[in-house]
Amino acid sequence: MDAENRYQYLERLEQIRGSKVLVYFAYTPLDDSILVPLYKQLKAIGHTPKIDLFLHSYGGAVDTPYKLVMLIREFCEEFGVIVPLAAKSAASMVVLGADEVVMGPVSELGPIDPLVKHPVYRDVWVPVQAIRYTLEYFQRTIADSPDPELATFIINPVLNKLDPWLIGDYEKSLKASHQYAEALLSRYMLKDSPLQVSAVTHALTEGYFSHGYPIGRREAKELGLKITEADGELWEVIWSLYLGYEELLNQRDLE
Structure with missing residues (x-):
């Protein structure tokens, strides 16, 4: 898939969702190096009613997701996260700062277990x-x-x-992930369900023993997260975009 095809799919996704779509697609850990490029892109877009983040990431640093959410929310009133395949660990933290998360049949979130070097x-x-x-x-x-x-x-x-x-630094990271998750859930994802915040925070930060545990859309909904199930044309566009970006990164790795 070439750049023009990806652009056409992005344009169609924006039409379906009524939003401006940003893309973060990476296999390297999510860290603060994303913030300056993201800020430049947001400034170029300007304030817009709704932003969707097309997110594929297996996690990263403990502080970055909170900074990312706060930055995006400076430029929009409504924020959604679209997960084509995987938003794991620290990337799942980004989801907690959204108003909704769009997931398809193969989309996965994961326990919030940030990475440290x-x-x-x-x-x-x-x-x-x-x-x-x-x-x-x-x-x-x-x-x-x-x-x-x-x-x-x-x-x-x-x-x-x-x-x-x-060891003390690692322990602080664990406590920080709990604090960030609770803050994002209470302020955004579960702002209308404050009594659920503590239970969902505990489940995501301490309730799973496998770092890679797959939390699909049904389980995410059972946890209490606001899930929009992607089906029909919406899912076809999302999945086509995922395949396009996967192909792009694989080509770059071979160069």
């Missing part, structure tokens, strides 16, 4: 929950061992390699 391997991103589960695993191993002293002897060399300041 590995302290040694700088190109490696680690789910912050992984650190907590590691410590909890060691604690259970020692407590359940028939010889706790031997278990402690074996585990201590590993624990000694963990920087306590780093």
Whole structure:
């Protein structure tokens, strides 16, 4: 699919949705590097009644989604997120700051488990929950061992390699993700259902053990999120756009 075809699909999506559509499609972690280009694009568009973000991302930094939502909302009255395939982890946080999320039969959200850069391997991103589960695993191993002293002897060399300041930073990231989720839900997605905010926040930040757990549109709706189910022409346009951007990124990787 060439640029002209993608533009035609984008134009049709805007007609169907009655919105201005922005696209974020990436396989690299979502971080603050998106903010300046996004601001430039929003300034070029100007204030508009409704903005949709066509979002495909597997997550990223803990603070970026909140900044992204606040920036977009400076330029519109109504904000929607369109998920063609995956808006996982930190990208799911962006969804919580929308008024609605548009999902098709293969669309997925995920537990909010932001990524942090590995302290040694700088190109490696680690789910912050992984650190907590590691410590909890060691604690259970020692407590359940028939010889706790031997278990402690074996585990201590590993624990000694963990920087306590780093562990504290990871713990702060977990608390921050909870705080951001609660703030976005209460201000936007669930502003009319304040009694649901706490339960939905807990479910998304602590209720799933797999970083990649797929939350489809039915489960998302059961959680209490405002889901618009994409079917018919709307879904055909969304899926065609997804395939077009996937093809574009694959071509760039081969160059």
